[in-house]
Amino acid sequence: MRRPPWSTDGDACGGFSFLLTALVVLSSAATAQDGAPPSKIAVVGAGIGGSATAHFLRQHFGPEVQLDVYEKGQVGGRLATVTVNNNQYEAGGSVVHALNMHMQDFVKQLGLAYRRGVSGKTAVFDGTEVIAEESDWYLLDLLRLWWRYGTSFIRVHMWLEEVMEKFMRIYKYQAHGYAFTSVEELVDSLGGSGFLNMTRRPLSDSLLELGVSQRFIDEVIAPIIRLNYGQNVSIPAFVGAVSLASAHSNLWAVEGGNKRVCEGLLKAANANLVNAHVTAVRPLHTDGAPQYQLLLAGEEEATPAGAYDAVVLATPLQGSGVSFLDFTPAVEPAAGTYHGTVATVVHGYLNTSLFGFPDPRLFPYAGVLTTEAPALFFNSVASVYPVSVSPGFRRKGAHEAAVYKVFSPEVLTKEQLKTLFRSYYSVQATEWQAYPRYGSAAGAALPPVELRPHLYYLNGVEWAGSAMEMSAVAAKNIALLVYHRWNNQSHKVDHKDLMHRIKTEL
Template sequence: MRTDYLSKVSATVLAFLSPSSFRLSSGEASPKELVPIKTVAIIGSAGAGGSSTAYFLNKFLQPPQINRKHDHSITIFDQDDKIGGRCTVFRVSDYHPDRNGTVQKDKYIEVGASIFVKANYNLVDAAKQFGLKTEPLADEMMAIWDGKTILFEESRWKYWSVFKGFRRWGFSPFKLRVIILNTVNDLLEFYVSPETFDSISEFARRFKLDKLASIMSEQFLESSGISKQYATEVIEVATRVNYGSNLHEIHTLGAMVSMAANDALRVQGGNFQIFEGMVGHSKAHVRLSTKIARVRRTKPEYEGADTKFEVITASGQKQVFDIVVIAAPIQSTNIDFDLDLPPLPEVEYRTIYATFVRGHVNPAYFKVPPTKKLPAHILSTNSEDVEVTSISIQAKMSNGETVTKIFSPKPIQEEHLDRLYLNRTWVKSKIWKAYPKLHPLDLDNEDKDKKTSVDPFSEINTNNEQVILKKREEEKARASWGQIEIVPGVFYVNALEPLISTMETETIAGENVARLVRDRILGYCPVEKITKRM
């Protein structure tokens, strides 16, 4: 869930991705430069990363992006029975009385990623291209709760909310806004850049994200003059809802993205439709409900032949591809990768407990009089008295009930629901590994290499002490900053996630991988035609 609730005290920030060139040429394709049809397998998920990889790859291999169309084949494998990955909805039926009887009107509740913003150009452009209707979120009120009392509640009069915020937090919201806007100006360059990057560290340095991703939020905010009260009552509230993390558990970039909520949008009927559209426009062969058991490198047909990869399903079906794209966290795929993979970074994913309840929330739980209307979104601070991270209204039913979504640090028990609700019609729950724990990443690896480089004829180098130190630092850097092409011909979309994880950045990661695969297929880097959207 990407909260829109703090938009009046925050600003929009984006985090993006793209990779490093394969081989340069004149940028013009001659008939000799075009190679026979190439086959690409995208395995793991048809979610934001996998669908966008297929969509952009097909686009990049068509005129006017290249001189002439290049024949290719894309196959998407997903063990789920639907497209969308972690972006999914469920339907709630509501019945409205009408002159002619009762009319059923369905409402769609987002289980995973709930919103995106107008500056998320990949998602916005795709929704427009596919004819999807987007809608802004209702201007509903937000409150901050510490487990005992409501610390802050928005007013419908915008300027009164601003005044109350200034009275409580001083200039801290304005200081943070400046930091975010400076970051946004750098990040928006991605949309007018045809560059490619083969590692997350290169991308982070290019768009000046390395500093933010290398320092703990708590430390950065203090050094930037952000008051502790504002940090814990607003910014930490956002990181808890968005990434299940307190400020001492998340890097600064994650905290800034958590405050990204201005101009929030969603697709009517569910955001997953964007990714269905991407898959449809990619012209890919889609194999849903197909579990991959093994991916292995095949033996070359002859000396000097290109490497190929055999993809084997759980049912024993086999298919050979020229290129493989992994579009899910490797740790969660349970696929046997017989590829001589290098040591991959150990990325911990946060377990999220989401509970959906249809009923009536009990105002007394929040120490609010029965006559007072509760805010639509109640977000909690990091307090020992807090039992839920957030509770927010997702839909209002015609009979007065609401459908609310609860995030909590552990599963909600019946006894807790009895206190939290006056009554309830039904309860649904979802537990999943939603996103990685955004720990600070290694910084300035190239500078470290320079500091540890030594004269090969020096005495200390003869004893290998400096060489060993340098090797260890390089290994540590690789563990933190993932490579996009993990072995020749195998690309990893989710390498970006330790840097940041959102729907938009997944599509940017997919666009980046598509550029790398395009360059591998063509054997050169075409002069890409970029549409300016800034």
């Protein structure tokens, strides 16, 4: 199944043995002896992670390297659109945070435009009634939050500010050329043991320790997690912070669709897009630097592609069909599984009576999130606007036919559609293997980036947090790592106390 990136792409695995990491660190045979760049590099996957990797590799190695990007589906991966009445709507990752520096740089470098936002209010529904809602007045919203939840929202805000401030360190590290061989090393460099503990501890436990009320967790935090990850507040705290950051008001999207970023990056990188399904990676045993061969699914049997000096796997190993042949020791299968979710785009009339508004003209909300009520069959429903917003566009009221996006754990039945909508003209459901099922690899270490010398894995970063920017950060890290390994610049890899090191460099 195709997978979307919620800003959560919007675009992973855990449990590789520590032996593999040790082998990579000890190996120096994979470096070029004559200073020449690699001849050919393969990237498997053309989502935001794969396309960004191609872009950064081209920046570091220049025009001489042949970059082949393999994609079995559409460019964009978890960034995808559906068409309704000649307009396109986001079916996957929809929004990007204002502090996502790589995504912002991509838009500027590619000459893309920011999509005009369309305001709208959000409410939380518990299966019986609306229990929380936005108003037209910011101060009134603050007073309501204070009255119902006390200081909980302030505590969460301050916690998020601290987490985001530390996360921003990655841009300084990468600007100075530092890279990491594992997701665990990367996370540790940002916030030390505190950040690592956040990848292992449930979000709910962390928030309760901060003094956040259970009511706030159930009525505000849980609905946001259900929207972005389709899971509950038992997900790791670091993942939860990524999700809650996406609820920030200062969000943006790309005019014409977020997938245009992937298309533009591949074009700017002058990458060769190969529409093929990679089924396996196999080492070629040579006297010099290691090389790899990709096996492709043909009409009859797997057929070998050419030899590559480096391979980047920018697709989840779970469910991708990619295997590892003839490796000694064997590359272990990835631990954990992916969480399925369904994005259904409906053109019709919302049943506002379900939410306590018999007259749809009085329904004030653009979107409705839900609590973890057993009777609820959907995680959220919201009216959406096209990826290209005309100057005269207005968001339609609930008494008019509009386009809605519904997130649900399963494909909606006809009865469920009739419950949620008074009537409808069209329904398009997209099933995604969207993001890791965060409880499925509980206790496992965060995965390595280097699987073998010059064989890299990008999507392991999703076990720390799944978002477009997380994939972009991982792409930059891998491009730096490929470059440093090729040129034997080990002093730029897995360096400790980087904040102090960078200050001394300045």
